[in-house]
Amino acid sequence: MQVLLSGLATGSIYALVAIGFTLVWQAAQTVNFAQGEFVMLPAFFVLAGVSFFGLPLWAALLLGLVASIVVLGILFKKLIVEPILPHGGITLIIATMALGILLKESVKEFYSAEAQPFASLVQSAHVDVLGAVLSLQDLVNLAISLTIVVLLTLFLNRTRTGRCMQATAQNPAVAEILGVNVKRMILYTFIINAALAALASFLITPIYLAKFSNGETLGLIAFIAAIVGGFNQIRGALVGGLLIGVLDNLTAAYVTAEYRAALPLVLLIAIILLRPQGIMGTSEGRTV
Amino acid sequence: MNMPILSVRNIEKSFGGIRAVRDVSFDVQKGEILGLIGPNGSGKSTLFNCILGQLKPEKGEVEVQGRKVSGLRASQLNKLGVGRTFQQLSVFPKMSVLDNIILAGQEHHGSMLSRLFGPSDAGLTEAAERLISFFRLDHLRDTLAGSLSYGQQKLVDAAMAFMAGPSLVLLDEPAGGVNLTMLAHLKERLVAYNAEHGTTFVVIEHNMEFVMSLCTRVIVLAEGEVIAEGTPAEIRANPKVIDAYLGGGA
Numbered sequence: 001m002q003v004l005l006s007g008l009a010t011g012s013i014y015a016l017v018a019i020g021f022t023l024v025w026q027a028a029q030t031v032n033f034a035q036g037e038f039v040m041l042p043a044f045f046v047l048a049g050v051s052f053f054g055l056p057l058w059a060a061l062l063l064g065l066v067a068s069i070v071v072l073g074i075l076f077k078k079l080i081v082e083p084i085l086p087h088g089g090i091t092l093i094i095a096t097m098a099l100g101i102l103l104k105e106s107v108k109e110f111y112s113a114e115a116q117p118f119a120s121l122v123q124s125a126h127v128d129v130l131g132a133v134l135s136l137q138d139l140v141n142l143a144i145s146l147t148i149v150v151l152l153t154l155f156l157n158r159t160r161t162g163r164c165m166q167a168t169a170q171n172p173a174v175a176e177i178l179g180v181n182v183k184r185m186i187l188y189t190f191i192i193n194a195a196l197a198a199l200a201s202f203l204i205t206p207i208y209l210a211k212f213s214n215g216e217t218l219g220l221i222a223f224i225a226a227i228v229g230g231f232n233q234i235r236g237a238l239v240g241g242l243l244i245g246v247l248d249n250l251t252a253a254y255v256t257a258e259y260r261a262a263l264p265l266v267l268l269i270a271i272i273l274l275r276p277q278g279i280m281g282t283s284e285g286r287t288v
Numbered sequence: 289m290n291m292p293i294l295s296v297r298n299i300e301k302s303f304g305g306i307r308a309v310r311d312v313s314f315d316v317q318k319g320e321i322l323g324l325i326g327p328n329g330s331g332k333s334t335l336f337n338c339i340l341g342q343l344k345p346e347k348g349e350v351e352v353q354g355r356k357v358s359g360l361r362a363s364q365l366n367k368l369g370v371g372r373t374f375q376q377l378s379v380f381p382k383m384s385v386l387d388n389i390i391l392a393g394q395e396h397h398g399s400m401l402s403r404l405f406g407p408s409d410a411g412l413t414e415a416a417e418r419l420i421s422f423f424r425l426d427h428l429r430d431t432l433a434g435s436l437s438y439g440q441q442k443l444v445d446a447a448m449a450f451m452a453g454p455s456l457v458l459l460d461e462p463a464g465g466v467n468l469t470m471l472a473h474l475k476e477r478l479v480a481y482n483a484e485h486g487t488t489f490v491v492i493e494h495n496m497e498f499v500m501s502l503c504t505r506v507i508v509l510a511e512g513e514v515i516a517e518g519t520p521a522e523i524r525a526n527p528k529v530i531d532a533y534l535g536g537g538a
Contacts, residue, residue, distance in 0.1 A: 158407065160407070161405070163387065163394070164391070166380070166382070166383065167383070170382055171378065171380055174380070176361070177372060178363075178395065178448065179363045179395030180395055282382075
């Protein structure tokens, strides 16, 4: 029980990042390989708010969220995605790899390579749930992540803007002709992706500390989670994230901690061989 | 005569050295069903795309109800009351038939705030259901559009074009790939909609029989030029049209 819930807590944060992969894929038909760094950076925005501007934690978190939306959402779309996308998806993918390196090295330059402590809004405590001793941080992370996923799903399925975003993802040319402001819908997608990355950053950094290289592993695991769950489905990213989180913890607890890093890769290979569209994904055809 | 709902004035469009559309002009009156036909390569698709703003003509103007619309985006044309259907299937495959049709009307209703956070049906469920019934798709209301047959998707496409209450609808090869039974149903519904709402249709189509039985007036293009214009009966009897289709010397 303890291992399971702890795995779900970690997995739910992977899911937030993985959902970002699927959103960007749906909006721009590309993969953002800087996604891990998108989760690393907001924590440093918060640290800047606390250490340079002397803000209390809640205000620094708010600043971090707004800065993430502006830099990783709006500016990312305007300065990188929009100019490069017409040159092809592969070009954009390579550009996101370069962006990831730039963000990582910039943070290392400004904040040093040392891991920085990152305050949590949750007290360090443990609670007893059905006989299992769980960290309060894990429980809060699980609750917040799942709430965000539910709210996002409701927004996409139950609001007009959400439907327009789905229509834009499914057929942008037709959506435009039906009066949908496709450019705005794509911008909303990038803003949501940036906000999800920031929230994942705020939840996971108190556990791993703020370090320039945090995005490497997280980005890779979330990418695999999105593929395992189904790259074109938000619920797929959720399932993929939770699955990897739980399997990772189960492997560490009952098999060996040495090979836990290999587990997502094994899962990725198995899924690509047995069900390439992912657990929840659907096959996509494309005219070439 | 009343102001035409659509005026096409001296449109010219070339691709490299090929003049695809040459000085084409015509008016469409409210309530008309105009057919735009011609053999392959006659320029009708190019003209259609110039009217819809998807291609920029080198010369000429397009007016909708007296307003110049050249350079407007597709979404802006839609808000001016111009609907269209597509040659290729254009439904949203992962949404139900009902949701597809609601989506086609929702951007014409409500404030910015209600568009952002308002309920997804935008209060349009009843209107969408009326269209579903009109096209006799009631049994498919909640079916995912992507799982429908080609002909059924064409009907959904037509219903989507009508959802915003357009005064002018441009139908791009509505008969393409549709079986005869479904085609008869589609034609009958289009005629009924035109009679009921007075909506104007401009139809671009290869299927001569479909155009001749649906349209009240037909314009024939060949090599980018208008070579004939008249009622279906006049067009059938026009030797220029027969030559253009059979490749004989005029």
